[in-house]
Amino acid sequence: MSIEKVIRVAQAGGPELMRFEEVEVGKPGPGEVRIRHHACGVNYIDVYQRSGVYPLPMPLNLGMEASGVIEAVGEGVTHLAAGDRACYASQPPGAYSTARVLPARSVFKLPAAIGFDTAAALIFKGLTAQYLLRKTLPAGGLQAGDHVLFHAAAGGVGLIACQWAKALGWQLIATAGSDEKCALALENGAAHAINYRREKNFAAKVREITGGKGVKVVYDAVGADTFEGSIDSLAPFGLMVSYGNASGVVPPVQVGMLAAKGSLYLTRPTLFTHIATRESAQAMADDLFSFVESGAIQPNIGRRYALADAAQAHRDLESRATTGSSVLFV
């Protein structure tokens, strides 16, 4: 048992409710590990959980992504040992902390070439990019040269997706909220970029870029503000992947609209289904690590904060001030 520090909220609300408090952390139970953190990643899901968009029991320890050193493993855990460098993307929340106990299922041994800060900036967002670009594909898959549309492409998940799409030979059309963010998406491998704060009709721009055809898939985590334009950007039989709601939750959809717009497919996936088994989670992490080790994917750490300053990291993320990944240092 030790006394550790954690960022938590007692009720849903704004970043001002985030407190840096002491908690007792014990030994890992069966199937669990105890890890001492070096760095923690900040994700938009942390904002949804803090604000109540995704309701969770309170008080709530925040954070879904971190890296550090394994201190102890519980009964039945065979893929990790005390002393291993590791990182994770996992439920339950609680990664904004100095040390914790959590299920070992989606805790991964860190390859020697990947540092703690890179891992904390990478693992939750990179596994998300993995299941989106490698597993959430239109019928017939995607070939080199195909166009895809990716919103908020200068963000944490977005810049990893730009790099990964380029490595796969796809033409990624990025959207982002400023000319600087568009330039960053292009530097990271996007083939085209649209400033969707200026070009409100981004679907018309997408048609222009694709010679009128539209794209085979749209990856949209902006949600309410972009859903309709995303649908209008798709080619017949295209796939709409709605995987987040940074601008607000997508209102209910008329299913018949999918027929009228060209026999479209619609999915609303979450990383947690994909990492629900140890085998699936490890296979995804291995795929991600191989692209990082080859140099094709290099996470961008846009901002660094002390763990105690997590509330400022939330304010910056929610105000669209960040690019790439934000990392909290323990």
Ligand SMILES: NC(=O)c1ccc[n+]([C@@H]2O[C@H](COP(=O)([O-])OP(=O)(O)OC[C@H]3O[C@@H](n4cnc5c(N)ncnc54)[C@H](OP(=O)(O)O)[C@@H]3O)[C@@H](O)[C@H]2O)c1
């Ligand atoms: N379903 C899943 O499995 C899953 C997993 C991970 C992440 N996600 C989702 O993926 C998205 C990206 O996550 P992230 O952690 O990498 O965050 P992020 O992209 O670094 O930050 C969110 C970005 O969304 C854009 N945005 C557009 N309208 C916004 C608004 N009204 N308020 C705030 N931001 C707005 C902003 O970029 P611009 O200024 O360029 O518009 C902002 O930088 C989030 O929506 C997250 O929930 C989903």
